[in-house]
Amino acid sequence: MLMPHPEVLRRLLAEYEAAAVAEPAGAAGEPGPRTRDLAYTLCVSTGTRDVRRALEAARSQLADALEPAAPVPGGTQAGVGD
Numbered sequence: 829m830l831m832p833h834p835e836v837l838r839r840l841l842a843e844y845e846a847a848a849v850a851e852p853a854g855a856a857g858e859p860g861p862r863t864r865d866l867a868y869t870l871c872v873s874t875g876t877r878d879v880r881r882a883l884e885a886a887r888s889q890l891a892d893a894l895e896p897a898a899p900v901p902g903g904t905q906a907g908v909g910d
Contacts, residue, residue: 832873834893840870841886
């Protein structure tokens with residue numbers, strides 16, 4: 829699965845959360861159009877079909893992006909010995 833760049837995901841998450849708070853809900857309580865668009869984009873970006881799972885996946889991917897990559901046993905580092 830393709831993974832969005834962490835900065836793109838971080839921006840989408842922030843925009844979704846801001847829109848969910850600021851955008852007025854419809855008469856039946858459904859989210860507004862911007863919130864729906866961002867929810868769809870988050871779902872596509874995370875490979876999910878439910879916005880709650882998309883939010884969980886986005887947060888998990890962002891947390892993983894903050895952790896340093898583990899060295900590959902027997903591997904070489906880019907630029908070392910070049």
